[in-house]
Amino acid sequence: MRDRSAPGGDGPPPASFAQERAWFAARLTHDPPTYCVVDEFPMHADLVAGDLVAALALLAARHESLRTGLRVVDGRLTQDVRARVEPPVEHVDLSGLGPAEQAERIGELRAAMARRPFDLERPPLWRAAVLELGEGAWSVLLAAHHAVYDTASSFNVRAELTEICAARQEGREPDLPDLPCGYGEHARRERARLTPARRAELAAHWRARLAGLPPVHSVPLDHPRPAARTFRGAEVRAALPENVRARLADAARWHGTRPVVLLLAGYVALLHHRSGSDDVVLGLPVAGRAEAATLPMVGALVNMRVLRVSVAGDPDVTALVARVAAALEADEDHDIPFQTLVELVAGPRPPGVPPLYQLAFNHDPGGVLGAPASSCEEDLLLDVTDELVRIVYDVALFDRATVEALLADYLRLLAAALEAPETRLSQLVPARAATGAGARDPEPVVATAPATACEREVAAVWRDVLGTEVTDVHQDFFGLGGHSLQALKMLATLTAAHRAEVSLRTFFADPTVAGLATALLRDQRGGTA
CATH class of the missing domain: 3.30.559.30 (Nonribosomal peptide synthetase, condensation domain)
Structure with missing residues (x-):
């Protein structure tokens, strides 16, 4: 019977090459933090904890890897893709603590989540904590095994969580990227290509x-x-x-x-x-x-x-x-x-x-x-x-x-x-x-002011969104106090003006005036940002 979770082949999809490496290596090290990554996604929105739990559930429904474990079947490592999983999410209220105490507690939670081992045969291979920080501030800690998650996944999760939360706050459906194929189909294709x-x-x-x-x-x-x-x-x-x-x-x-x-x-x-x-x-x-x-x-x-x-x-x-x-x-x-x-x-x-x-x-x-x-x-x-x-x-x-x-x-x-x-x-x-x-004193750091028309335009939008002047095109948007929903608002303004489509994922990879100006111009020329 065809596995509906993995179109394009009969039976469970094979493990990808990356999953295969993670599976073997995890059995060598016996050390949970080696193959567990913990990401933190700050959110600023008028939400309740249930909204963030629902957002994580939607992510799991969209992405096969977040519903996948690994099993050996007939001597072959395969993916065990579940139709649905219950999001393993904990709600932690830190709103009564000061900033220093919150930071210390978040560090403790990150370390604890990294130390907890995953059973690779029991999906999902991720867990999360929704942290309530007070005054509309939230943070999501996501711990995931490298068998189902990598650095690029982090950018994608952050972008999708931001959009889902923005849509929830604005009372609309989230505008999420199409997924041309599932992860199981990707694993089949990569093995088929190695002729x-x-x-x-x-x-x-x-x-x-x-x-x-x-x-x-x-x-x-x-x-x-x-x-x-x-x-x-x-x-x-x-x-x-x-x-x-x-x-x-x-x-x-x-x-x-x-x-x-x-x-x-x-x-x-x-x-x-x-x-x-x-x-x-x-x-x-x-x-x-x-x-x-x-x-x-x-x-x-x-x-x-x-x-x-x-x-x-x-x-x-x-x-x-x-x-x-x-x-x-x-x-x-x-x-x-x-x-x-x-x-x-x-x-x-x-x-x-x-x-x-x-x-x-x-x-x-x-x-x-x-x-x-x-x-x-x-x-x-x-x-x-x-x-x-x-x-x-x-x-x-x-x-x-x-x-x-x-x-x-x-x-x-x-x-x-x-x-x-x-x-x-x-x-x-x-x-x-x-x-x-x-001994010589260190040379002073010289800021690079916006020089091109596009850089000046981006800096002006940042100033309106952040309420502060941008004096260096290499300053980090989030280092200046920006958060994900502000980034979404800023991108909407600039992409509409330039008739370009720069994704949140692209912006997160280089959240600077210089990086965003380059991406806007590249997209206008028909390239890939």
Whole structure:
């Protein structure tokens, strides 16, 4: 009998490749926070708790992943998609607490939700808490397993929750994006695309790209590598310095690339210095949403890609950035499920060594780092958001003091690379902070005023909505005090004026005057924002 929850095939849909990785990895680590993400969605509206519970129920009804568990059937991992689920939502009234007490209590709730394990065979693989904060302020904490949720899902959930709540307040039906196909159908399609011919083509590409790959990196360890991985981790974190944040966007434009490429190039340079190796290999998460049908989905679509960069010949910063960008581009059209890549490429490796890469990089521009990490899949992971940077490390291999020095060196090296892109890597050795009479005060951060007609128009609308002047096109809308419903109002005004269709999801990815102006102009030209 055809499974109505998964059109396009008989029986339950197979697990996607991303779900398959999460399922195997969850059985290795036995640590709930490793594969659980907790997002917070502030809401400002004339609502009651039941409205938010109903909004979450509507999300679950729309998105198959929020009604899905994983089961092994006849030796094959499959999706168990339920027709409906009861939203696992708790109402927590914090309206009687002051702001500091509320923040402390929310932090405790986030940590507790992350620690509670999920049974992958019992959907739904998410839970939520609706927090009543007083004076029309609400917040939704959503904890979800990575088998059904990823970073792009967070943007989609936030946009849909905002629209559902706005529609409820205005007494209308919510205007939500069409879902061209369900997640189960996506899983069937991605497996169908990996035909024997395509598999052979990908194998040829990656065997050439990874030929002679070092079995393990040469960054010095503090302790001998154990024969079996423990997955026990810790982290050090710091604020991304203001001088780096202020220069990053302009430097990226000067190099003709994206800010993430500069952040990644800085990490490559640091690993080159620490290891002495000219062959730097990293694991990078990729969104896995190249198809238009997957863009509005809530579900796990992330894949891991192996990035290999040569640092031979002592390039300057400009040349290194170009090499990193070229390496990213070379692999762009050769995405392959990581577990399949391991089957095709990985050879013998030392005991306790993860396959293909042991060092990783992740950039989540709109994200928050949440509770401190207590587990680690790689030896080292550099994790960067708009405001924070952290290194998550394997405590069996590294001491905290070593990682603290590593993070400090990364921030100094990154600042130096942005300031002097003509510097060769051999001269870009991270210098310790100057002290005493010779120390220099940090350079002041120079705001970038709205320059184009579109930027000035966006800034004017922001001023009307937020009640404050926007003096820097890189200021964050939410950092200036904006909230989701104000964002919806502001977008409605600007998209109508420009006859453009910029979604909330696009705005959340870059909530700045510069980012929104770029998206408006791009959409007017017929491109994809």
